[in-house]
Amino acid sequence: MASKRKHSKVWNFFDSVDEKSAKCKYCKTVLSVAGGSQGNLSRHLKNKHPAALEETKRQTNESRQEANTPQIIGPQQQVITSFIQRPPAAGKAEKIDRQLVRMIAKGHHALRIVEEPDFKQLIDDVSNCPGYKMPTRKTLSNVLLPKLRDEIVGSVKEKMELASAVCLTTDCWTSLANESYIAVTAHFIESEATVMIACEAFVEQHSGQNLCAFLQKIAERWSIENKISAVVSDNAANIVNAIKTGNWPHIPCFAHSLNLIVQKGLREISVVQNKVKFIVEFFNRSTFGLKKLKSTQTQLNLPDLKLIQDVSTRWNSTFKMLERLVVLKDALILTLSTLRSELNLSQNEWAIVEELLPILKPFM
Known part of the structure; x- marks a missing residue:
């Protein structure tokens, strides 16, 4: 039994519970291996984790290739064999595959990265595993990524099982x-x-x-x-x-509830709020107006800041819109008067905006 386990790649995906049973590393299912039979394990992989089964076949083929690699016997053996590219041991290849797919998943890289010349060259330059064969994009998509997903799902399930x-x-x-x-x-x-x-x-x-x-x-x-x-x-x-x-x-949701409360309060100044929106929209749509505003900001030594448009579902965006309006108040008044626009706020409306900011700020 121990000998079979040692040589069968199926056991890379199971932990031995005792002489008669084994536990799947992915889904934690306990299966019978009575009499040394591994049929249950192979069937489980085929039905529940086909990606893992494909990986087992790939490892087996790599091991056979390694076993069939011709050896040169003689005093020059060490020198000659150093130039022969052999497939790495199955365990080592699996480790590299896992690192590759983790890099792709965690770095949000495209699967076609394995087809890029520079990346291929990088792998070719890796000297700690001569003969390593990079998986294809299809293998990544159909075998390695599903395998990693199964492993992570199994790990998360195991953690949630322990949570009360x-x-x-x-x-x-x-x-x-x-x-x-x-x-x-x-x-x-x-x-x-x-x-x-x-x-x-x-x-x-x-x-x-x-x-x-x-x-x-x-x-x-x-x-x-x-x-x-x-x-x-x-x-x-x-x-x-x-x-x-x-x-x-x-x-x-606290943030959503807070948004509803503040939005309800803002209804009391809806007329002023809408006028501010129109001012922001005007400068966002008018190339000439925006250029004029920037020029005025420079003349008044004001920071080079843009107006902010609020979003109805985010009350804090309304605060940011009003806050930015006050910062650029002098430039806006001067620019709008130069453009002879009727969008400018009255003194009373400017006062409402300025008084509203300290009321809204604690909710930020």
């Missing part, structure tokens, strides 16, 4: 391409661990029922159905309803 409680945060958004997405992040006490466990396209209607079904699916996928202590989200009715339907405690 898990808190989720979730949010939905629409991309510039008008595609809807939903993300779920898990938080648990394990050196203050935070892990994004889902970020997927969401093509269903954003109803409370559909969102609840998605959250339940994610919870089941990560085996945390009975560990969720709370779910944090914004105050949108559909996601709040989804969380309540799932019988999870809901905690409103």
